[in-house]
Amino acid sequence: MDDRFEPTPQELVMTLLGSHVHPRETRQVWSGGLVALLAELGFSDGAARIALARLAHRDLLARHKRGRLVHYTLTSRTVAVLEDGDRRIFSLGREARPAGDWTVLWQNVPEARRQARERLVRRLRFLGFGSIQDGTWLAPHNREGEVVALLKELDVTEYAGLMLGQPSGSLDVRAFAGRAWDLDGLARRYATFVAEYEGYVPEPGREKLDDPGAFWLRTRLVHTFRQFPLLDPELPGELIPAPAKRADAVRLFHDLYAALAPAAQRHFDKVTGP
Numbered sequence: 613m614d615d616r617f618e619p620t621p622q623e624l625v626m627t628l629l630g631s632h633v634h635p636r637e638t639r640q641v642w643s644g645g646l647v648a649l650l651a652e653l654g655f656s657d658g659a660a661r662i663a664l665a666r667l668a669h670r671d672l673l674a675r676h677k678r679g680r681l682v683h684y685t686l687t688s689r690t691v692a693v694l695e696d697g698d699r700r701i702f703s704l705g706r707e708a709r710p711a712g713d714w715t716v717l718w719q720n721v722p723e724a725r726r727q728a729r730e731r732l733v734r735r736l737r738f739l740g741f742g743s744i745q746d747g748t749w750l751a752p753h754n755r756e757g758e759v760v761a762l763l764k765e766l767d768v769t770e771y772a773g774l775m776l777g778q779p780s781g782s783l784d785v786r787a788f789a790g791r792a793w794d795l796d797g798l799a800r801r802y803a804t805f806v807a808e809y810e811g812y813v814p815e816p817g818r819e820k821l822d823d824p825g826a827f828w829l830r831t832r833l834v835h836t837f838r839q840f841p842l843l844d845p846e847l848p849g850e851l852i853p854a855p856a857k858r859a860d861a862v863r864l865f866h867d868l869y870a871a872l873a874p875a876a877q878r879h880f881d882k883v884t885g886p
Contacts, residue, residue, distance in 0.1 A: 742792025
């Protein structure tokens with residue numbers, strides 16, 4: 613499993629806006645500031661401007677011209693996606709999830725609807741689904757409501773089937789789950805996250821980061837942690853123990869996210885104010 617921090621410019625823009633734009637429905641952000649922030653994170657002006665244009669083309673950003681300056685606002689679709697993401701990211705590992713019904717989804721979305729199929733797959737992974745084989749997806753919790761709404765939103769209900777049930781008591785659940793999720797790789801990834809970020813927790817005598825440093829670290833922290841909902845199905849603890857370092861990673865993420873927020877927000881506001 614590759615743990616390197618190598619997001620695309622479009623992914624980083626969404627991370628930045630989700631973390632720093634409030635209120636999400638109305639705040640306008642100067643495009644030149646976003647380009648400058650992406651430059652701090654290692655991307656050229658050209659790559660940054662292409663990313664912004666593509667996000668606007670995908671109806672994830674709305675473009676506004678004020679004199680010679682271009683500003684962006686989040687579209688209603690983006691606000692909904694970010695709110696859905698917040699629920700999944702900030703609830704991950706916070707509560708034990710008891711055993712109950714599992715969800716099985718079959719889908720056969722045709723090639724002519726490839727974009728809808730790709731969006732479906734991305735959202736399924738974010739809901740904790742793993743792929744058993746082509747077109748067959750499994751989640752260890754009752755996701756009927758979310759899946760029915762998702763299929764309807766993407767207009768692909770006719771190409772899908774849904775079933776709720778429980779694994780057999782005679783089944784080696786961990787071996788079966790290992791076909792859908794890389795559980796050993798997930799455990800290593802949580803351990804890597806803790807090892808990388810535990811040295812940044814504010815402590816007496818530890819040097820405090822300046823605003824740009826706090827912004828850089830918080831962006832990296834959020835973007836790294838937001839991969840876990842795609843990888844961790846939060847399997848019921850009475851069936852399969854949680855990854856050894858998940859609780860430490862979750863606690864570390866929440867502590868650092870809050871501690872770095874004021875300085876990171878100051879830097880974002882300073883750079884994106886024309």
